[in-house]
Amino acid sequence: MKIRRSERLIDMTQFLLSHPRKLVPLTLFAERYSSAKSSISEDLVIIKKTFEDRGIGTLETVPGAAGGVKYISIADNADVLDFVQTLCNRIAEPNRLLPGGYLYLSDLLGEPVTLSQIGKILATKFNKQKIDAIMTVATKGIPIAQAVAEHLNVPFVIVRRDSKVTEGSTVSINYVSGSSKRIEKMELSKRSLPEGSNVVIVDDFMKAGGTINGMKNLLEEFNAKLVGIGVLVESEYAEERLVDDYVSLVKIKNVDVKEKQIEVVEGNYFNYPNQ
Amino acid sequence: MKIRRSERLIDMTQFLLSHPRKLVPLTLFAERYSSAKSSISEDLVIIKKTFEDRGIGTLETVPGAAGGVKYISIADNADVLDFVQTLCNRIAEPNRLLPGGYLYLSDLLGEPVTLSQIGKILATKFNKQKIDAIMTVATKGIPIAQAVAEHLNVPFVIVRRDSKVTEGSTVSINYVSGSSKRIEKMELSKRSLPEGSNVVIVDDFMKAGGTINGMKNLLEEFNAKLVGIGVLVESEYAEERLVDDYVSLVKIKNVDVKEKQIEVVEGNYFNYPNQ
Numbered sequence: 001m002k003i004r005r006s007e008r009l010i011d012m013t014q015f016l017l018s019h020p021r022k023l024v025p026l027t028l029f030a031e032r033y034s035s036a037k038s039s040i041s042e043d044l045v046i047i048k049k050t051f052e053d054r055g056i057g058t059l060e061t062v063p064g065a066a067g068g069v070k071y072i073s074i075a076d077n078a079d080v081l082d083f084v085q086t087l088c089n090r091i092a093e094p095n096r097l098l099p100g101g102y103l104y105l106s107d108l109l110g111e112p113v114t115l116s117q118i119g120k121i122l123a124t125k126f127n128k129q130k131i132d133a134i135m136t137v138a139t140k141g142i143p144i145a146q147a148v149a150e151h152l153n154v155p156f157v158i159v160r161r162d163s164k165v166t167e168g169s170t171v172s173i174n175y176v177s178g179s180s181k182r183i184e185k186m187e188l189s190k191r192s193l194p195e196g197s198n199v200v201i202v203d204d205f206m207k208a209g210g211t212i213n214g215m216k217n218l219l220e221e222f223n224a225k226l227v228g229i230g231v232l233v234e235s236e237y238a239e240e241r242l243v244d245d246y247v248s249l250v251k252i253k254n255v256d257v258k259e260k261q262i263e264v265v266e267g268n269y270f271n272y273p274n275q
Numbered sequence: 276m277k278i279r280r281s282e283r284l285i286d287m288t289q290f291l292l293s294h295p296r297k298l299v300p301l302t303l304f305a306e307r308y309s310s311a312k313s314s315i316s317e318d319l320v321i322i323k324k325t326f327e328d329r330g331i332g333t334l335e336t337v338p339g340a341a342g343g344v345k346y347i348s349i350a351d352n353a354d355v356l357d358f359v360q361t362l363c364n365r366i367a368e369p370n371r372l373l374p375g376g377y378l379y380l381s382d383l384l385g386e387p388v389t390l391s392q393i394g395k396i397l398a399t400k401f402n403k404q405k406i407d408a409i410m411t412v413a414t415k416g417i418p419i420a421q422a423v424a425e426h427l428n429v430p431f432v433i434v435r436r437d438s439k440v441t442e443g444s445t446v447s448i449n450y451v452s453g454s455s456k457r458i459e460k461m462e463l464s465k466r467s468l469p470e471g472s473n474v475v476i477v478d479d480f481m482k483a484g485g486t487i488n489g490m491k492n493l494l495e496e497f498n499a500k501l502v503g504i505g506v507l508v509e510s511e512y513a514e515e516r517l518v519d520d521y522v523s524l525v526k527i528k529n530v531d532v533k534e535k536q537i538e539v540v541e542g543n544y545f546n547y548p549n550q
Contacts, residue, residue: 009281010325013288018391050285098443106442106467110430112421116293133385138414139433140441146421150387157385158414166415167381168373192381 003033008043016047016059016071020153021127025068044069055079073151075117075124077270083117084266088250091233094260101255103262105233109143109204118249119147122202122230125247126152126275129227132197133157135219137186137211141203144232148202157192159215161185167192171221178208178242186214188222197224206231209243216243228275234267247272278308283318291322291334291346295428296402300343319344330354348426350392350399352545358392359541363525366508369535376530378537380508384418384479393524394422397477397505400522401427401550404502407472408432410494412461412486416478419507423477432467434490436460442467446496453483453517461489463497472499481506484518491518503550509542522547 029040048059055076059069096104108114134156136145149156163170172187201215212229219226229246236253248267255262304315323334330351334344371379383389409431411420417433424431438445447462476490487504494501504521511528523542530537
């Protein structure tokens, strides 16, 4: 049965969106819809234009026998600006303030649409790189890692502070927690990350950068290569950070516990080059 | 500028897919594309038919002034069968066997496309219910919760065994870990779950059901209502389970450590009614 163009466009859009960065041979679509490759090519031109016009992303065409088309999820800068400003306002809500000047952020880290936007925005910075895995540390980094991994369509791995019997053999390191200067331990299941992987590290929050620096050290144990670092929130830090090359969405400038005021500004996202 | 139908179909598909169960007024689309509502209605008929034909889901139309259209993500039974069979074969790989007869599953819990399929499949069982939140326990339940939450478009909340300063006040309970019969503690941030919420509990693995039973008890502390329980893997358990009404994708029948054999069959998904 031959499929009409409108139906092809809808199904191809769905298929491409759910498989970012996957090279899809045109023959797959041609067979799926019993259509000529030339018709599929015309469809892809329309989809590419719409994806670009609407800030969804783009399609990359790889020519040749082993070629095909790839959907790349790219956040539109105007959309990012809107999103980051809303995020700043939400994080500045005084009722987020917890004893000790900590901020409650777990609600944001449990909202699927918010997470998907965060994932798309951070993924945009590393889209052009070869990436094999996203790495984060349990617990609060996990939703960010999963969201970024979805948009880059690569696995994510979870570093833990405590070992579990269901992880098998692990590689563990000691690291210096940046702000408290305490020695802590983190470990990663040995089989979760193949040797030589290209890795993006993400986390929900960074202050001195000790935890992220620990993950960088852990990468060395796996002979893995750091591609980049992305955090949702960075916090102002008076001393020298342990990590300097990272991208952040928002920055907490100041927390005044007495006055219940949280000063939040945009992070370095807009000054950080797409890599 | 007026937008052509092909562009509308692509962008509407993208919009609907990224906002499951959200009621979208037709005026939103009419304004977005400077098109007549009658054209939008025609587009939606085409999208609905394609979504249904291709096993993507369906569109529900709510008539009237406060009406609109809702995308419902529904897993196709034939696709689920394929997926579950592949999953059974993967989980039966002998190299997953860890000391003590535990199974390594972390790779599956880090694959975005696999997780999205799991999320869609579990969401399908609870699609018709009013749901306010998904609940799980750290760490390995988190990716499942996030994936289900995406397809139901509701927040997910994370119960923890250890409290953190960034959670604020918590409600904690003691529960009996089913297999080891030890008393353990779990807690949930007080502000993460509004009183009276309708909650779906999910987890990666269930044996005696102690952890899930603990979460059920925790729900009572929040005057929340249990809508349903979904697990990725259930394990055969000789004694009486603490939880009997749940849906599972796969079931581990037997683990023979000596012979390195893992017997995995499909879970109760296909016998569990859509709720």
